[in-house]
Amino acid sequence: MNLASDPYVWVAAILTLCVFSFLYKDNPFFCFAEHLVVGLAAGYTFCTYWQTIFLPELITPLWQDGMGSHAHLWISVVICFMWACKYIDRAQDLFRCALAFWIAVDLGLFLPTTMSARVLEQIAGTVNLRLQGDWTVILGNLVLFVGTIASLTYFYFSKAHKGVVGAAARVGSWTIMVGFGATFSYVVLSRIYLLIGRVHFLMRDWLGIVE
Amino acid sequence: MKRVIDRLIALSRIDRRVIYVVMLLVVALPFVTPVRFRAKASEETLRFDRALDAAIASDAPVIVSLDFGPQTQAELEPIFLAVLHKLFFHKKKVILLNFIVEASALARQYLHEMEQEYDLTYGEDYAYLGLATPYYIAIYAMGTSIEDFFHEDDRGTPLSEIPLMQKVRKLGDAAAVIDVASPNLPHHWVNFGVTPYKIDLLVGATAVKATDYYPYLQAEQIKGLIAGGRAGAELEGLIKDQGVRPEFGSATTSLASQSLALLAIIVFIVIGNVGYFVGRTRRQGRGR
Numbered sequence: 001m002n003l004a005s006d007p008y009v010w011v012a013a014i015l016t017l018c019v020f021s022f023l024y025k026d027n028p029f030f031c032f033a034e035h036l037v038v039g040l041a042a043g044y045t046f047c048t049y050w051q052t053i054f055l056p057e058l059i060t061p062l063w064q065d066g067m068g069s070h071a072h073l074w075i076s077v078v079i080c081f082m083w084a085c086k087y088i089d090r091a092q093d094l095f096r097c098a099l100a101f102w103i104a105v106d107l108g109l110f111l112p113t114t115m116s117a118r119v120l121e122q123i124a125g126t127v128n129l130r131l132q133g134d135w136t137v138i139l140g141n142l143v144l145f146v147g148t149i150a151s152l153t154y155f156y157f158s159k160a161h162k163g164v165v166g167a168a169a170r171v172g173s174w175t176i177m178v179g180f181g182a183t184f185s186y187v188v189l190s191r192i193y194l195l196i197g198r199v200h201f202l203m204r205d206w207l208g209i210v211e
Numbered sequence: 212m213k214r215v216i217d218r219l220i221a222l223s224r225i226d227r228r229v230i231y232v233v234m235l236l237v238v239a240l241p242f243v244t245p246v247r248f249r250a251k252a253s254e255e256t257l258r259f260d261r262a263l264d265a266a267i268a269s270d271a272p273v274i275v276s277l278d279f280g281p282q283t284q285a286e287l288e289p290i291f292l293a294v295l296h297k298l299f300f301h302k303k304k305v306i307l308l309n310f311i312v313e314a315s316a317l318a319r320q321y322l323h324e325m326e327q328e329y330d331l332t333y334g335e336d337y338a339y340l341g342l343a344t345p346y347y348i349a350i351y352a353m354g355t356s357i358e359d360f361f362h363e364d365d366r367g368t369p370l371s372e373i374p375l376m377q378k379v380r381k382l383g384d385a386a387a388v389i390d391v392a393s394p395n396l397p398h399h400w401v402n403f404g405v406t407p408y409k410i411d412l413l414v415g416a417t418a419v420k421a422t423d424y425y426p427y428l429q430a431e432q433i434k435g436l437i438a439g440g441r442a443g444a445e446l447e448g449l450i451k452d453q454g455v456r457p458e459f460g461s462a463t464t465s466l467a468s469q470s471l472a473l474l475a476i477i478v479f480i481v482i483g484n485v486g487y488f489v490g491r492t493r494r495q496g497r498g499r
Contacts, residue, residue: 023228023231024228041313044312044313045312048312048315048342049312049344052315052341052342052365053342053344056362056363056367057362109347109348109351109403110347110402113402113403113406113407114402116406117401117402117405117406117432118401118402121406121430121432122426122430124430125426125429125430125431125432126429126430144429179422182422183419183422186418186419186421186422186438186439187418187419188473188476189418189439189440189441189469189473190283190286190417190418190419190439192238192469192472192473192476193285193286193417193418193439193440193465193469194282194283194285194286195234195235195238195472196238196285196440196465196468196469196472197284197285197286197465198285199235199238199239199242199468200242200285200461200464200465200468203239203242203243204242209243210242210243
């Protein structure tokens, strides 16, 4: 055993144990670690945004040439203050205007690209089946095609789920369940990896029993 | 028989804390034993590697987006480091950026290590643009001009004074974009990078997000996908075989723990289900 001499490693190890202590039951050590993480994350995020966005992109240009080439930045300042109006009862409309502006910009950006990337391209990817090459690829593509059609049928409620439609909906239901199962197994895999990461840290960096 | 059924029912009601201790043991034990596993590269990992090779073969620099924090570091760090080692080993020029706040410190740390190992010169071999936010506007804006969005890099140097950035004025000038991310950023890269600007996108993701991105791989909207620690171990094996690294990385070291942990989970699921069904059958029998 070769215990760490770095105080930061000790802090990290003790906080890791504080968080793990929740697995036994809720306790003050876990609460302390939880509040510390939230506080640190909020402080770190604020400082990073201040240093990398607000100061170089807004404050400094306005300070240097606020009435000249950077005058357009005053629009951003006005919108910032409109957002802050959320906390003033009489000025809620200004806040709503800022919100509306933001939603409009987002919609303008997202609608055409999402329609293309997540609808049209996906339809093309499903319809353009490659029925050549390895039999596993062909089978996979057929399963994908049939599974997609069957899953869509499952959500088609304008016709009663009887006969062919009912059978297709049942296949769709199974396909969706297989999809959920795959997602869930990946979630378990990811969480196991988080545990491995912390255990490895404790054994290697803190206790020094693993190289 | 009755005793076996009683035991099964009792096992299915085991205290969750016992399960946690067992999980801790099965994860920790392989680290102190000489047992080491090696992951054979799957077709997806080979596809990712081929796409990476194609980007390396191009003359243009590569843009790498680092978008994970300490939360998912154990899972994504092996992928990110394997990619970075391969790029710098082949003397590929790299432009790094990140969209999440907590990735900035990690990016500086990794680049410092790479700079020392491969004797890199900042501004010529690599550049770090720093934090870009909000992500979707940043990606969309970089499609027409990187300099208009990032006026200066992470060190405060104007982009016009960085030689490497003269070769990459916009996203389309890069050989490929590689995003190693824990949040949903690959969705936005596909939306605002791939769709309007037709860039080649390679994605490294956590296993949780894998099923979200497979449809993009199927539709060839992304050129390569590598997801989770197991895939990271596969990539580590590939780059070791290619002579990029002398030894395996942390993902391969963790494979035995991962396998044992999954085995333990399967055993617990089987015990829990058998106990549940046996108990239900017994209750129904009593009901009659």
